[in-house]
Amino acid sequence: MxxxxxxxxxxxxxxxxxxxxxxxxxxxxxxxxxxEFSNMIGYTASQIRQDLNNFGGFGQQGYGYSVTxxxxxxxxxxxxxxxxxxxxxxxxxxxxxxxxxxxTLTGGFKLCGVFETNPDLIGxxxxxxxxxxxxxxxxxxxxxxxDIGIICTNKESAQEAADKLCFAGVKGIWNFARVDIExxxxxxxxxxxxxDSLHALAYHMNDIKKKEKGSKK
Amino acid sequence: MxxxxxxxxxxxxxxxxxxxxxxxxxxxxxxxxxxEFSNMIGYTASQIRQDLNNFGGFGQQGYGYSVTxxxxxxxxxxxxxxxxxxxxxxxxxxxxxxxxxxxTLTGGFKLCGVFETNPDLIGxxxxxxxxxxxxxxxxxxxxxxxDIGIICTNKESAQEAADKLCFAGVKGIWNFARVDIExxxxxxxxxxxxxDSLHALAYHMNDIKKKEKGSKK
DNA sequence: TAGATTGTTAATCGATTAACAATC
DNA sequence: TAGATTGTTAATCGATTAACAATC
Numbered sequence: 001m002x003x004x005x006x007x008x009x010x011x012x013x014x015x016x017x018x019x020x021x022x023x024x025x026x027x028x029x030x031x032x033x034x035x036e037f038s039n040m041i042g043y044t045a046s047q048i049r050q051d052l053n054n055f056g057g058f059g060q061q062g063y064g065y066s067v068t069x070x071x072x073x074x075x076x077x078x079x080x081x082x083x084x085x086x087x088x089x090x091x092x093x094x095x096x097x098x099x100x101x102x103x104t105l106t107g108g109f110k111l112c113g114v115f116e117t118n119p120d121l122i123g124x125x126x127x128x129x130x131x132x133x134x135x136x137x138x139x140x141x142x143x144x145x146x147d148i149g150i151i152c153t154n155k156e157s158a159q160e161a162a163d164k165l166c167f168a169g170v171k172g173i174w175n176f177a178r179v180d181i182e183x184x185x186x187x188x189x190x191x192x193x194x195x196d197s198l199h200a201l202a203y204h205m206n207d208i209k210k211k212e213k214g215s216k217k
Numbered sequence: 218m219x220x221x222x223x224x225x226x227x228x229x230x231x232x233x234x235x236x237x238x239x240x241x242x243x244x245x246x247x248x249x250x251x252x253e254f255s256n257m258i259g260y261t262a263s264q265i266r267q268d269l270n271n272f273g274g275f276g277q278q279g280y281g282y283s284v285t286x287x288x289x290x291x292x293x294x295x296x297x298x299x300x301x302x303x304x305x306x307x308x309x310x311x312x313x314x315x316x317x318x319x320x321t322l323t324g325g326f327k328l329c330g331v332f333e334t335n336p337d338l339i340g341x342x343x344x345x346x347x348x349x350x351x352x353x354x355x356x357x358x359x360x361x362x363x364d365i366g367i368i369c370t371n372k373e374s375a376q377e378a379a380d381k382l383c384f385a386g387v388k389g390i391w392n393f394a395r396v397d398i399e400x401x402x403x404x405x406x407x408x409x410x411x412x413d414s415l416h417a418l419a420y421h422m423n424d425i426k427k428k429e430k431g432s433k434k
Numbered sequence: 435t436a437g438a439t440t441g442t443t444a445a446t447c448g449a450t451t452a453a454c455a456a457t458c
Numbered sequence: 459t460a461g462a463t464t465g466t467t468a469a470t471c472g473a474t475t476a477a478c479a480a481t482c
Contacts, residue, residue: 009449011420015413019395033463045463046451053465061464062458078416079423093321097314104310105412148418172422174415178236186429188421190414195322196232197409198391199295201365203228204405205389206296212403226473250439262439263475270441278440279482 010051021071033064083108086148089161091116091131095152141168148172155179227268238288250281300325303365306378308333308348312369358385365389372396
């Protein structure tokens, strides 16, 4: 494996490659060329080969790529060949939503606890899991060897929640709070701004509408 | 407003500009220069000016940008100055999660119905909303003037769900299903692959770990 | 008017695509 | 061996940054 910095654009494409490879495996397809893969996935064959060659030469000239072999390589690159223990901070609507969502996850991602400051919610059961007191988060992360903290608090509490999680030793933060947070550089951070995504959808809807109007004149 | 095609990178930054502007408004800040804004938001001043000038000259030389004025311009660009009526297709864990999430949305986004094929779920109440029969979706979208369909079905049903929504006349689709779908070009499509995002997080966690090991030798 | 800061053109950088030699 | 397809270098394209004239 080479050691040059991989661009984020490449990393964002890897899970997508993987999804298509899994579909191919299900269909019993054993090998695929970059050209065939290009037709399926919509990236150019050239880009697929470039992307993969950031990590190694997984193909074979004159043959193509082994579907299962490539999927396994991508699993290893993404680190999906191990378990990740997760906690959620914030049991409001957003936290409840994400807790619910984690049930649909495949692979080694395991939700181990949900934490909340609101005394009305602490101790309540939510989708088969007891909501715990936020004050116990540091102990819990240490004792249960939690890898990932998922932040579903409100804007105001998000940075403090991140600080606590990082202090307690999580290796990654998945931020759903509607604010940008900072973490030490030894902690990975992935941001999901669902409302930003919805706003982008609204933009595109209006853009299409504008163009339709324009073409009518 | 100019009419050249705006790149997606720009559009993805607009909601973020907006979020920061709203924070500034709350603090009572009335004007901001691209340089000050750059320090807050982390994009270069040059990029901020470039981005905004895709849509018009909202600033004033020697002064900067009016915070409220700029926020209103961005609202108009994104189309946030109107109401959006939404339905969710799929009331499983994922659909339940997103239904829950929509409660936290501000602005004109309104969830009007949740639909499901599973007879065990149809008729049940979920977070204050009765789950409706999927067979009635086309009528409902037409009668209730639904703008946005949110797809939270399983992989297998997602494309058919999209087809029905488009046929019924939605203008936008927000896809959370773990599969890529196609829609007619007069319908806007925004994709959220939460699992892809989590996989990218796993990559970065493992990347950091690898570098730490590397530096120890 | 002088100072500040935009709007916009030009330069740079990085990512994507094309081409082709290497090789299975 | 001949054909196919990769891995990789070179060319192109697009997006970001820098520079500066316009102007409030």
